[in-house]
Amino acid sequence: MMPAGRFAPSPSGELHLGNLRTALLAWLFARSTGRQFLVRVEDLDRARAGAEEAQLRDLAAIGIGWDGPVVRQSERTELYEGALDALTDAGLTYECYCTRREIQEAPSAPHAPQGAYPGTCRDLTEAERGRRRAERPAAVRLRAGVTEGAVADVLHGRYVGLVDDFVLRRNDGVVAYNLAVVVDDAAQGVDQVIRGDDLLPSTPRQAYLAGLLGYAVPEYAHVPLVLNPQGRRLAKRDGAVTLAALAAHGVPAERVAEILLASLGLPRSLPAALEAFSAAALPRDPWVLDPAELTARQERTLRS
Numbered sequence: 001m002m003p004a005g006r007f008a009p010s011p012s013g014e015l016h017l018g019n020l021r022t023a024l025l026a027w028l029f030a031r032s033t034g035r036q037f038l039v040r041v042e043d044l045d046r047a048r049a050g051a052e053e054a055q056l057r058d059l060a061a062i063g064i065g066w067d068g069p070v071v072r073q074s075e076r077t078e079l080y081e082g083a084l085d086a087l088t089d090a091g092l093t094y095e096c097y098c099t100r101r102e103i104q105e106a107p108s109a110p111h112a113p114q115g116a117y118p119g120t121c122r123d124l125t126e127a128e129r130g131r132r133r134a135e136r137p138a139a140v141r142l143r144a145g146v147t148e149g150a151v152a153d154v155l156h157g158r159y160v161g162l163v164d165d166f167v168l169r170r171n172d173g174v175v176a177y178n179l180a181v182v183v184d185d186a187a188q189g190v191d192q193v194i195r196g197d198d199l200l201p202s203t204p205r206q207a208y209l210a211g212l213l214g215y216a217v218p219e220y221a222h223v224p225l226v227l228n229p230q231g232r233r234l235a236k237r238d239g240a241v242t243l244a245a246l247a248a249h250g251v252p253a254e255r256v257a258e259i260l261l262a263s264l265g266l267p268r269s270l271p272a273a274l275e276a277f278s279a280a281a282l283p284r285d286p287w288v289l290d291p292a293e294l295t296a297r298q299e300r301t302l303r304s
């Protein structure tokens, strides 16, 4: 299997400039290191009709090409269930019947890190399990043997974070993101994971799970997010932040690609940016973007 990097959007709506910038970075990291570049649609949850097509169109419009067919998580359930069975056979899972509220209100175990599952269902007797199972469908949790883990990140260095008995399959039967992403990366030969740094805290969990399943842990680079002028993560409500909205303001996709590359300190064409790309030289701070300023600048350009 060819080593690969990937971009893995959730088809919950249109990609905005923050998503597109992360996609560009993932593409630059992969292509500059001779890797394949894969696109995987993470549609186990929140898939909106037509969103996948629109997202793929937007990636192509800013010049991003990918290798092989696009993979959809919704078509790979058997793969995830296979991994889940292997963990269960190894005694590494248990059923959890807790509601969100019960977890919040449970006294946490002594020395347990904040935000960790309190372990309520870890050691129930068979009789207790039978009784609770009748009350509520069970989620499946990992029986973790550690409370924290370390990963190496290209931009953040060594990162230590929580590893708890996290959910592998939710109680509605849907495979949890943390399991699907680990299984997919291994199955697809993805050995380089580039994504937004909001996902850094879940990375030790995923690396730990990869180890339990006998997979190599990929190289990680968690890239800075795009923020609005108020310092919050860029969102649709911040204005014209999608290719369609920007096009309506007279900003074509090619111009958006140039703006995104410039925000990374790179030349404004993809081939030149690829040539110049260096992970070490990337900006480490979030990019603060005022969409109103972006469209106003374009309107001035068009008038002049």
Ligand SMILES: [Zn+2]
Binding pocket: 095, 096, 097, 098, 119, 120, 121, 122
């Ligand atoms: Zn529980």
